[in-house]
Amino acid sequence: xxxxRDYILRMIHMLGELMREVARMMDDQDRMRLLNSACREHCGxxxxxxxxxxxxxxxxxxxxxxRLIAGELLAGKAETCRLPIGEAEQLQYKALRLLASLxxxxxxxxxxxxKLQTLKQAVFPLLTAQDLMDCARxxxxxxxxDEMEDALFQGMALASGEARETCxxxxxxxxxxxxxxxxxxxxxxxxxxxxLRLSARELEAFPNPYERENPV
Numbered sequence: 451x452x453x454x455r456d457y458i459l460r461m462i463h464m465l466g467e468l469m470r471e472v473a474r475m476m477d478d479q480d481r482m483r484l485l486n487s488a489c490r491e492h493c494g495x496x497x498x499x500x501x502x503x504x505x506x507x508x509x510x511x512x513x514x515x516x517r518l519i520a521g522e523l524l525a526g527k528a529e530t531c532r533l534p535i536g537e538a539e540q541l542q543y544k545a546l547r548l549l550a551s552l553x554x555x556x557x558x559x560x561x562x563x564x565k566l567q568t569l570k571q572a573v574f575p576l577l578t579a580q581d582l583m584d585c586a587r588x589x590x591x592x593x594x595x596d597e598m599e600d601a602l603f604q605g606m607a608l609a610s611g612e613a614r615e616t617c618x619x620x621x622x623x624x625x626x627x628x629x630x631x632x633x634x635x636x637x638x639x640x641x642x643x644x645x646l647r648l649s650a651r652e653l654e655a656f657p658n659p660y661e662r663e664n665p666v
Contacts, residue, residue: 501544542573560593579614582601583601595631618656
């Protein structure tokens with residue numbers, strides 16, 4: 451497990467060096483040549499192909515490490531290249547979805563939390579209830595329970611019908627598990643067990659328009 455974490459740390463460092471080199475370039479064509487080359491080397495396809503494919507296709511095609519690299523490169527292009535209005539946000543949104551899909555990779559999530567927080571803030575108006583729940587699961591794995599709580603309630607506000615009930619039940623379970631974390635972990639994310647249990651109760655009582663529209 452430590453070997454895997456060290457490997458991901460090296461990959462993140464490599465990507466950081468790559469993006470600094472990309473940022474130093476003066477021409478966007480040169481930037482894209484380098485980004486495409488790096489993506490082809492690590493993901494088996496150029497970045498332009500990553501951009502053209504749907505997230506669903508990429509989740510099927512790309513294992514975890516190439517998915518991480520693709521997400522970082524998409525975000526890097528959005529940060530360094532001159533793009534038409536709205537295109538940078540679409541790249542960041544795809545990057546967020548790819549990174550958030552790694553929410554089962556316990557050893558990685560804390561290493562990528564800052565990146566996901568930045569992307570979430572940048573593209574928040576584009577996010578769906580499912581996107582926010584994926585972010586919540588990611589933050590839960592990283593033991594960033596303050597960020598997890600925010601994403602849970604934001605996702606609930608967007609969900610409706612049966613999807614809202616799924617968000618509610620999963621969110622309550624996440625909050626209750628988080629309440630059992632060590633005191634040190636809770637201090638680091640500026641939360642208390644009592645606050646997390648209170649949030650779970652609030653989620654239980656969260657208004658459900660679907661129920662009002664379909665009384666028993």
